[in-house]
Amino acid sequence: MSNSVTSASAASFADVVLALLVDKYEAPAETTSVDTDFESIGFDSLILVEVAVDLSRQYGVEVADDELQEAGTALGVAELLVAKGAAA
Structure with a gap:
C-alpha cells in the first residue's frame, strides 16, 4: 500500500474517531482535534476501554485500551486501525 493511500485512510479514520x-x-468540540492528546481532554482508562469496544465492533478488528493509550490521539488511533487492516 502506498504512503498516500495509507495517509488518506488514516485521515478518514481520524475524522471518524x-x-x-x-x-x-x-470531548469538547471546540478544543479537540485529531492531534489532541487523550489525557488533555480528560479521557481516563475507563473511557478508553469503552472507545476500544466501540471501535472493535465498528471495524471488526481487535482494539485494546492499552493500544489506544499508546496511540494517544485520534490520529494515532486511526493509524492503528489502518495497521490492523480495518476498512474505512
Missing part, C-alpha cells in the same frame, strides 16, 4: 470522541464521549 474524532466524531466518536466528540459525539458519544463528549
